Amino acid sequence: MHMADALISPAVGGAIWAATAGLIAYSSKKVTEGLDDSKVPLMGVLGAFIFAAQMINFTIPATGSSGHLGGGMILAILLGPSAAFLTIASVLTVQALFFADGGLLALGCNIFNLGFWPCFVAYPFIFKRIVNGQSSQGRIFAGAMLASVAALQLGAFSVVLQTLFSGISELPFATFVLMMQPIHLAIGVVEGFVTAAVVGFVWKARPEIVTPASHPAPIDRAALRPVLIGLLTCAVITGAAFSWFASANPDGLEWSMFKTSGHEELENRDGIHASLRDLQEKTAFLPDYGFKADGEEPEGEAESPPSWPAVDAGTSVAGLVGGALTLFMAVLIGLILKRRGNNAK
Amino acid sequence: MLLPAGFLFLFYGCFTMFKIDSNLFDIGRMDTLATGDTPLHHLDPRAKLITTLVFIVAVVSFGKYEVSAMIPFFIFPLVQIAYGDLPLTYLLRKVMIVSPFAIFVGIFNPLLDREILFHFGSIGISGGWVSYLSILMRFTLTVMAALTLIALTGFNTVCLALEKLAVPKPFVVQLLFLYRYIFVLTDEAARLMRARSLRVFESKGMGFKPFASMVGHLLLRTLDRAQRIHLAMCCRGFEGHIPILRPMRFGIREVIYVAAWTMVFTLLRFYNLPMKLGLFITGLFT
Amino acid sequence: MSHHTIDGKDLHYIYPDGTIGLNGISFHIGHGESVALVGANGAGKSTLLMHLNGCLTATQGELSIGGYPVIAKNLKVVRRSVGMVFQDPDDQLFMPTVFDDVAFGPLNLGFPVAEVERKVTQALETVGVPHLCKRPPFKLSGGEKRAVAIASVLSMSPDILVMDEPSSSLDPRARRRLIELLKTFEHTKIIATHDLDMAMDLCQRTIVLHGGRITADGPTREIFQNDALLADSGLEKPLRMQNCPQCGNPCTDETKDQVHSHVHDHAHVHGNVPHDH
Structure with missing residues (x-):
């Protein structure tokens, strides 16, 4: 475990x-x-x-x-x-x-x-x-x-x-x-x-x-x-x-609150939610991140995922292409360094 | 839902039980790697330790659906492996073998989170698969970072760095002692097992009674050994304090190393490089 | 402490569970002497060794090292002058690296760092393994471990060396090297061993223990020729003093040269053949 x-x-x-x-x-x-x-x-x-x-x-x-x-x-x-x-x-x-x-x-x-x-x-x-x-x-x-x-x-x-x-x-x-x-x-x-x-x-x-x-x-x-x-x-x-720190970023603890709010344990959820979203909107950076909380809130069932981050197809294709390229470059840099290291010996 | 989950967990339980012996022998290999002679090996261990911790925090701080922004982080372990002259395939294999927990728990994400997050061509990708990919990515990155740290530094040196970073001395001494005697005791256990397997002819597993007495014997031997070690320590003037001489120097090279990587991590954490690049490239074609 | 002597007077020791460890032992070991302590398992060898540096305290009788009685007040002085090499080097080498291990004693004694480093280098050079300095102990061979264990004691510059089975689990060559090394030491030495051949090489004097008592104390050669005594104490003649394995004739160091160069045509040298026990 x-x-x-x-x-x-x-x-x-x-x-x-x-x-x-x-x-x-x-x-x-x-x-x-x-x-x-x-x-x-x-x-x-x-x-x-x-x-x-x-x-x-x-x-x-x-x-x-x-x-x-x-x-x-x-x-x-x-x-x-x-x-x-x-x-x-x-x-x-x-x-x-x-x-x-x-x-x-x-x-x-x-x-x-x-x-x-x-x-x-x-x-x-x-x-x-x-x-x-x-x-x-x-x-x-x-x-x-x-x-x-x-x-x-x-x-x-x-x-x-x-x-x-x-x-x-x-x-x-x-x-x-x-x-x-x-x-x-x-x-x-x-x-x-x-x-x-x-x-x-x-x-x-x-x-x-x-x-x-x-x-x-x-x-x-x-x-x-x-x-x-x-x-x-x-x-x-x-x-x-x-959690203060994390809620300054659009992820982390805030998300867990988000998730648990689907259950009955967490009372007063609207309050927490609202204030969290508030905080997040105020502190959100990189608006082009496709991350800003603009989806509607999931309520009731635990299983439904929140609709943020609202990723549209365009950005995700870009993400895939860019990701593959970065990975390729990282590996390339590694290989070059390795080659150089071997030659130096 | 519950039933297959239960089986998966049972499988996971069995799996972890067999892990230990096959893994132990790898420790020696990792220590040999740490005796390398590259500039990275000679860097003050504190610098490497701090950088690794910053790296791990940066990686795990990503949102659960984040995949692409994490990719550039591979640069850190890869550069370390290249500069430190470490065997990439060996380390990758280690990453693959270890820690099934993330994979087992993570596998529920695609099952539970079926909402389509975006379409890739005609195939709908659900949020669960994205977050699962994200989990695996985090896992690979953090594990690789920890492994390269050990392979570049060696366990004992990491411990001594911990001490200089104000980790309580008794805990550091405990780590050093544990590490020193892992090999001695696993050898002893292996001898016990061999002696038994020579006398047991069917390849059946061990019953509970012989098992308990074997572990009990091992424990008694261990306690005796602890006593002898204590005697040996007393004979050389031990009075509760373990002296270790290990001058370390956190010089300008170390400062630059930590600062540079921290800057890179910060930049990559807040600035989605692959996305920008991808947007730029897809922009060229549309 | 100019006299590296050991004096035991009527030492008795009874273990907490009632087992008798020592049952009235008296002896004197003089400056620079090299003494073998032999006896069957359970004869009391290890118990006696444990007394020599105060790990155990006699329930009755007196023990003094260099004139200091071995009591709690003098333990520091005593432990500094008695270097104890344990049977299993894995018990003795508990630090992360060879350097740390050899430095452990001097650091505990409070030497300044530069002095400690000098002592470590010197000790490792004495036993011939300065190159192992940075290695972790679990990566050493049996012989290397033994050498480092000895160095870890030498670095404290003891006057008296006490060793428990130093040649056990060594291969023949490592054993031979160890014997040659120990020959060069001028310390007062006490070596508890089953390796009677090594005892012959290193010690002029032998003390035989049996059932917690001294059954013989005298020149090594004489004792090993006393078959009855050896048999009573659960011991066996050293191999080189036993009959020649090929001709069956008795063969002692005095006779071997003539006997073997003249009578036998098979060429083998007794006494220098390393035996592993």
């Missing part, structure tokens, strides 16, 4: 990145403050372990498909929230840079979706509550299962919201939710089984590794609350700043 740059608007990507950056800073501070410097190599090696463990697959009975360790929950259990969050963030960063899983703008979303929920929500409020310092095979299983499912459900829902608010994908909210949640329920259950089995295995072999992580003073909620509030404020402010 990796988000991708292609599906995300700068406003959403930027806002979530701000929240993620805040979480990274907070976790880094926590990890530095924790006096246990043996965590430094432990986090690194466990991050690598996630990659290695994902090479090992098992067959899910009666489905013919296979499952493997996702990793978020197990890291939270072994390392505690802050260290686990940094580790997950590092794993996703490597994936984004090398496997191009998602991309750099969407990386913020991915870290948030796959890191925040398991580390700061599912682990402290579900796993720890259930295991509650008295490890047993049954409690570990229940805790790991519920926490994994919850973390993945929340993560999947975040993907839906981020995609929706970005407004690049055409998928309506309800369809997307109905697709994402059940599939991630299945993935969550598999993840829960795997996490429970592996944690149980380690717990039997070396109880001290699992127990202390679930033992020490329950997560400092007094300290977490200001952080959460801070993050929220931060996200809202950047979101607002970005």
